[in-house]
Amino acid sequence: MDLPDELLHLRGRRGGEAAMAAVIGDDDLLREIPLRLGFPAFLVHAALVSKRWLRVAADTVFLRRFRDRHPPRILGFYVNHCSTLRTVFVSVSEARELRYAVNRAGFHHCNQSVRIADSRNGRLLLRSLPFGCGGYTMFSPLCPARGVLPIRLPPELLHIGRLSPLDYSSQCLYLLFRDNNDGIVLVSVRLSGRKLSARVYVGQSDAWGEAILAEGELPVPLKFVRSMMIVNDKLYIVLDNCYICGLDFVAPRLRLFVVKVPDKVGADFKLSHGDDSGLFLIHRDRFHLSVWNHQMDDNGEDRWELVDRFVVRAAQDRHERFRVCAVSEDGGFVFLCLWTSRTIISVDLRSRKETTYEIKVQGIYFTTIFPLMTIWPPTFPTLNDEDDHDE
Template sequence: MEPKRPRPPTSPTPAQPPSHDVSKVLDDDNLLCEIIVRLAFPTDLVRAALVSKRWLGHASDPAFLRRFRKLHPLRPLGFYVATAGGTTAPRFVQMPSQHPELAAVCRRGRFELDSFIWDCTNGSVIIISEQGGNGLTSRVYSPLFPSRSMPVVPELPPLDHVTPANYTFEKLLFREGDRSGLPYLWLLMQSIDHGYTVHVYMLQGGVWSKHTSATTEFPYLPSEPKPLLIDNKIYMAGALSRQNIVLADNTRCVAAILRGILVVDLKDSSFFTIQLPEGVEFLDRDVQLAKTDDDSGVYLIQLKDLKLRIWLHSSSTSNWSLVDTVCLREMFVALRTADHTVGDEHTLVRMKEAGDNAEFIVLVMGTSILYLDIKRRELLKVSDLTAHEQFFVHIYPFMMVWPPTFPAPKDAAARSARDKGAIKEE
């Protein structure tokens, strides 16, 4: 048998020129936008914007951001849990089973607080602290940028009336996309006699000036109205009556029955009421309002008999439409099977917070804090309540800043030149 001849050595394959398919795609603005919009997180958009001025223009375009927001609902990075009156320091609970991208964002932040939380919105926490015995001072803290200075919220001017109020409620309201670092509006509500007087102040040049005042005869409001600023209107769930009820643990309490949504129109300093969907009547702990991303209306989320019903009230048609129904019973059973510390279906469930666009809600079930992603139909246990937190607990979802803060065009160009992987424009 003739021995096998050794094969001649093969010369290495010459390097192939880069395919023109990639440049053909990336040079097409429509295709490029279709690629960028499929990125998962706002941090990805910022990285894309650093490639070039052209990519920055696409990623920061308002119409593109609205589309991205609809495709990728914002997820909380975690929650601040605090007791009413600030008897204990608030604690931050990171979202369980978090995506590595969001977990990396949390690792770069500093979330510890030793001050009372007044509110938490759009990547900022409003804290109240004592300053050298000079009383309480409100400051804006950015946990994702801990090195930044904390702006001081100016004090409100004295009110110009002398009638003592039976009840006073204050709330800082932020307009979406405001870059000032300070609240845009301050809502001050006072119950005087049989009605409510609402004062709205606007921050201009570091000084609060009265924007509008209005008075309405509205018998009751919930103890925590949770007002929403949508376009030039402030929405609050309202109550028209009170009644004695028996809770699941056989205790009795006086509860407000909600029958409408009170709206303050800032344009003409007027009030009006949106009637609830036909047949809907509920207690103040059973309802949450949520804003729409495009300011086209308001969502109403009702919890009743372990079932969520979500309505949308359109500003253009003034009509209600039932947009979603979520049955929680089976979700609770599955969660309890995985974690026996979660209460059973007979445990009292309360809604605490709702995300924008009705994308999620935060529930308290017995001593457990639960997070329901409505869009994905995912129910997670976030944390257990401590003994101090089981009564009068406040939960503040902490969200990433939206819209993202994009680099200036010259910064993006400089980064593009340094980045070897950047694609050069012709």
């Protein structure tokens, strides 16, 4: 790794031992070493050197610097083929340091007859097949030694017996990860004309809190739920007819709020979020990708702003329409399916770099994609304050 100028100066003047002593005695210089490691997993290895290194690596200010310098990376993505009831993993990362992790990311350690319901921070929520009699489990493909953890639903929801990311019925059941912690959110939604009722459970895999019930009136009669997403403990329900229904399920007073998507946006869009930047909407506009940001103004009114729009070269060159299938959990990558060639394209929204994967999907409209990212933040060993010395 490249050393800071201060270390190079010390190494040349007094030798390697003097330089190392200077680093050990100066926290500012010491932080420059793990800052250059490149991958979150390496921070955990550095933290094992000593308790002092652990404090440096686990410091929140340092972690923000590290994430800014080394944004989360995509290891690969899972493809749910609805027509063939198959789930496959496609490797993306070419980094040698991540090769071992990528090799473990498939379904080699669990039952193959599963469908993915959600993916976040290196974990998968799985639904066993067939839908009518299967159960729900959680699996960490990067840590297969943890095994497959069964999830028990509240007894009052067992009769629904169905979990699907595309359920067009008037009542549906969704299982989602709660942002970047270990929590799970279970949502039961019922639509009846203009009335929407949501029953939300927050808990772990085997223990659920008390049900949170919220009801509200919609602007127009709606028929089905397209998808759901959780951002900062707010539940966003994407409905047909270009409406988004939201619920802050940790607020003291529950209130369902409804947001209409921009007039120029059709039904083919996905929601995403960035760090403290509100809600983002990504949709297809002919051969373009358009990115909108949603904020609330001082009067509590919805405000959409078009923040980016650019041509998807692969679609334009092939003269093919495409569908927006998925957005990575950090909002940095979007996955598209071309309608005619049935290929998958990933687009880095920061650099606009496109990568084409010649995997042939079956039934584009019913194909779902779940990116697998490097885990953030890393999990560090627990500091034992009773024996608080540096080594």
